[in-house]
Structure formats: structure tokens, C-alpha cells
Amino acid sequence: MISLKSFRYLITDMDGVLWRSHEPMPGLVEFFQFLRQRDIQFVCATNNASTRAEKLAERLQGWGADVTPDEIVTSSSATADYLETILPAGARLYVIGMEGLRVPLHNKGFEFAEDKVDAVVVGIDWNLTYNQLKHAALNIRAGAKFIGTNSDRTFPNPEGIVPGNGAVLAAIETATDVRPIVIGKPEPVLYQMALKSMNAVPEQTLVLGDRLETDILGAVRLNLKSALVLSGVTTREQLAASDYQPDWVFEDISALTSAWAND
Numbered sequence: 632m633i634s635l636k637s638f639r640y641l642i643t644d645m646d647g648v649l650w651r652s653h654e655p656m657p658g659l660v661e662f663f664q665f666l667r668q669r670d671i672q673f674v675c676a677t678n679n680a681s682t683r684a685e686k687l688a689e690r691l692q693g694w695g696a697d698v699t700p701d702e703i704v705t706s707s708s709a710t711a712d713y714l715e716t717i718l719p720a721g722a723r724l725y726v727i728g729m730e731g732l733r734v735p736l737h738n739k740g741f742e743f744a745e746d747k748v749d750a751v752v753v754g755i756d757w758n759l760t761y762n763q764l765k766h767a768a769l770n771i772r773a774g775a776k777f778i779g780t781n782s783d784r785t786f787p788n789p790e791g792i793v794p795g796n797g798a799v800l801a802a803i804e805t806a807t808d809v810r811p812i813v814i815g816k817p818e819p820v821l822y823q824m825a826l827k828s829m830n831a832v833p834e835q836t837l838v839l840g841d842r843l844e845t846d847i848l849g850a851v852r853l854n855l856k857s858a859l860v861l862s863g864v865t866t867r868e869q870l871a872a873s874d875y876q877p878d879w880v881f882e883d884i885s886a887l888t889s890a891w892a893n894d
């Protein structure tokens with residue numbers, strides 16, 4: 632069995648791992664201090680498409696955690712990086728999404744347009760309308776590529792379990808019979824971008840997350856070692872019933888820090 636001390640790189644999820652319900656997880660500051668002391672490079676990789684990396688870094692810094700925007704990859708920033716590799720400079724996009732998606736796409740020099748577009752890019756948008764779904768479908772039927780930031784079907788908010796971007800992608804897929812290219816976990820692109828940004832050796836990289844069907848499945852598919860924390864959405868019952876398993880399970884990042892430090 633490989634030991635934790637062999638890892639030189641970390642890809643960590645954010646919500647449910649670093650914070651929960653807008654409260655920092657116990658041991659958050661010490662976790663990042665430990666990574667710096669050990670010179671373990673890390674990237675925070677989140678399916679969150681609505682918030683920019685700078686804002687997420689500000690949140691962590693506000694709690695005293697030493698994380699810079701360069702160390703955060705969102706499904707939106709990864710989408711912008713990916714599109715740069717498959718589309719010509721200045722390509723036209725029809726975008727459904729919020730600032731977290733629009734700013735990284737704009738910064739890459741893409742042009743936003745209603746029609747005659749090269750790609751339709753879809754991330755979560757709290758103000759989604761029928762008109763936007765219609766434009767997306769018409770553009771895809773006219774030959775535009777169909778890209779989704781992430782396929783999370785739902786997410787928890789204070790009101791309960793509410794529709795995620797996967798539900799929006801499903802509506803457009805139903806209307807076009809075209810399946811989207813999805814960037815976020817468990818699809819490989821987000822983790823591949825995170826590995827690339829660190830120049831990481833995959834065998835020396837640990838993936839950390841709280842959700843089996845995104846964080847852990849994405850790691851399993853890329854043959855990366857993974858650790859699950861039980862501080863987020865996954866229960867021990869769900870873990871026991873899962874077809875695929877993480878290599879380690881910890882109550883939270885405090886427990887991981889202790890185990891890693893003493894390994």
C-alpha cells in the first residue's frame with residue numbers, strides 16, 4: 632500500500648472539504664500550513680461555475696488560509712482553457728452562465744453573440760430563461776459545439792436539493808439530441824488541467840473530495856489515488872454501497888492532516 636508521505640501534489644475539492652455552509656472547516660488554516668511546510672503543491676479544483684477563482688481565494692484568505700487565485704481551478708476557468716485549445720482565437724460563443732463563467736471566457740478574447748456561434752457554453756445561471764434555452768438549442772442545431780461546465784444534477788441550498796447545471800444540460804440535450812462535452816468532475820478535463828498547472832507527476836498526486844460520483848469517480852477514471860472526507864455530502868452508508876472506493880477515508884481535513892503528518 633502506498634503511503635501518504637509519497638504524495639508531492641494535491642488536487643482538492645472545496646465545498647464540503649474546506650468549508651461547509653459558508654463556515655470554514657476546523658483545521659483549515661493548519662491544513663494549508665502543513666502543505667506549505669512540506670512543499671506539497673496543490674490546486675483547489677471545483678465544479679462551482681458561478682464564482683471566480685479570485686473570489687474563492689478571497690474567501691479562504693479571509694479565514695486565514697494561505698491560498699492564491701492561481702491555485703484555484705473552477706469548472707468555468709477550465710472551460711475557458713479548454714475552449715482555447717479547440718477553437719480559433721476570437722471565436723463566437725453563445726453563453727448561458729454568470730460572472731464566474733463570463734469573465735474567464737471574456738479574458739480569453741472570445742466574442743459573445745446570439746447566433747452564428749462556434750460553441751454554446753452552458754454553466755449555472757440563477758436567471759435562466761426559456762429564451763436562453765431556445766437560443767442554445769437553435770445554435771446547436773445550426774452546428775455549434777455544445778459545452779457544459781459541469782453536469783452536477785443537483786446541489787444543496789438552504790431550501791433543499793435544487794436543480795444543478797446537469798438539469799439545464801439535460802433540457803438542452805432533450806431539445807437537440809446532442810450530448811454536451813462536459814468539463815467538470817467526473818469528466819477528465821478539470822483534473823487534467825489541475826495536473827498540468829502543477830506539472831504534477833500523476834503517481835505522486837492525491838485527489839481529495841467529499842463527493843463519490845464527482846471527486847472520487849473522476850480520480851478513479853484517471854487512475855489517481857484518492858481520499859474521501861466525510862465532512863460533506865457522503866455518508867458511511869453511501870460509501871459502503873459504492874461500486875468504486877477511495878484509497879483513504881477521513882472524517883475531515885484535520886484528520887487527514889494528522890495522518891499525513893505522522894505517516
Ligand SMILES: [Mg+2]
Nearest residue numbers: 644646647841
Ligand atoms: Mg464538494
